Amino acid sequence: MSKATVMAVVNQKGGTGKTTTCENLGIGLAREGKRVLLVDTDPQGSLTIALGHSRPDDLPVTLTDLMAKVMQDQPLAPKEGILPHEEGVELVPANITLSGLEVSLVNAMSRETVLKQYLETVKDSYDFILLDCMPSLGMLTVNALAASDQVLIPVQANYLSAKGLEQLLQTVNKVKRQINPKLRIEGILLTMVDYRTNFAKEISTLIRDTYGRRLKVYDADIPRSVRAAEISAEGVSIFKHDPGGKVAEAYRSLTKEVMANAEKRRKHQLDQLR
Numbered sequence: 080m081s082k083a084t085v086m087a088v089v090n091q092k093g094g095t096g097k098t099t100t101c102e103n104l105g106i107g108l109a110r111e112g113k114r115v116l117l118v119d120t121d122p123q124g125s126l127t128i129a130l131g132h133s134r135p136d137d138l139p140v141t142l143t144d145l146m147a148k149v150m151q152d153q154p155l156a157p158k159e160g161i162l163p164h165e166e167g168v169e170l171v172p173a174n175i176t177l178s179g180l181e182v183s184l185v186n187a188m189s190r191e192t193v194l195k196q197y198l199e200t201v202k203d204s205y206d207f208i209l210l211d212c213m214p215s216l217g218m219l220t221v222n223a224l225a226a227s228d229q230v231l232i233p234v235q236a237n238y239l240s241a242k243g244l245e246q247l248l249q250t251v252n253k254v255k256r257q258i259n260p261k262l263r264i265e266g267i268l269l270t271m272v273d274y275r276t277n278f279a280k281e282i283s284t285l286i287r288d289t290y291g292r293r294l295k296v297y298d299a300d301i302p303r304s305v306r307a308a309e310i311s312a313e314g315v316s317i318f319k320h321d322p323g324g325k326v327a328e329a330y331r332s333l334t335k336e337v338m339a340n341a342e343k344r345r346k347h348q349l350d351q352l353r
């Protein structure tokens with residue numbers, strides 16, 4: 080059985096739409112029949128909350144426990160700590176205890192690859208594993224990059240920080256060089272685009288012109304909409320909350336692009352084996 084494609088959703092800047100993208104791309108893929116695991120690697124637990132667990136601190140098992148077991152060489156039960164969601168995805172939840180684990184990683188053996196080692200134990204059961212990263216380039220984000228095949232970078236169109244993006248690309252390249260040679264940037268996703276303003280259109284064009292040659296910018300942009308902001312408290316995706324709306328439409332397009340890219344890569348790999 081083939082192993083999952085692991086995708087890190089990363090931006091060290093806060094509030095760029097990482098969690099919203101993880102949730103809706105993940106559920107979008109599940110709606111297309113893919114087996115999807117979402118992993119909350121952020122001690123804030125936003126993805127955990129967004130998927131309906133409003134009190135992450137009360138959960139008996141979270142990513143902290145699973146990574147701690149890996150670090151202590153303890154066995155994991157099948158699907159230990161993995162929670163089902165009504166829309167077909169599964170979740171490894173997180174809470175604030177993950178901050179403590181991040182500190183203890185500093186002195187751990189193979190500290191950059193603890194998450195990777197954990198994911199190896201579950202990879203056979205999924206087609207896609209999406210990692211919701213925290214807004215920093217610390218050890219948990221390095222673990223996410225070390226465990227991933229590809230990176231999706233949500234960028235809030237109105238607040239593009241070219242310097243921030245360069246810093247992120249440097250970190251991705253460093254992880255690629257030193258720890259994970261197969262890591263590649265899948266694409267930049269423009270989020271919270273307000274098409275009522277000319278400014279947003281200009282920024283979108285600017286990003287495509289500036290980075291489009293070096294990096295893929297997804298054709299799908301995610302529009303700004305209060306309907307998207309509402310889902311954080313609803314425990315369901317935009318496909319359930321507002322199925323006919325423009326944000327659902329945009330995440331549907333993104334899902335198709337991600338699947339088409341995965342299929343292209345699979346064919347390319349098969350061609351190389353021939």
Ligand SMILES: Nc1ncnc2c1ncn2[C@@H]1O[C@H](COP(=O)(O)OP(=O)(O)OP(=O)(O)O)[C@@H](O)[C@H]1O
Binds near residue numbers: 093096097125305
């Ligand atoms: N398309 C959108 N339109 C309007 N609001 C949005 C949209 N996408 C996300 N939001 C809202 O913007 C805020 C930040 O989004 P989100 O939590 O997805 O970002 P994040 O990058 O994961 O944040 P953090 O860095 O804190 O983890 C949230 O309140 C969310 O509900």
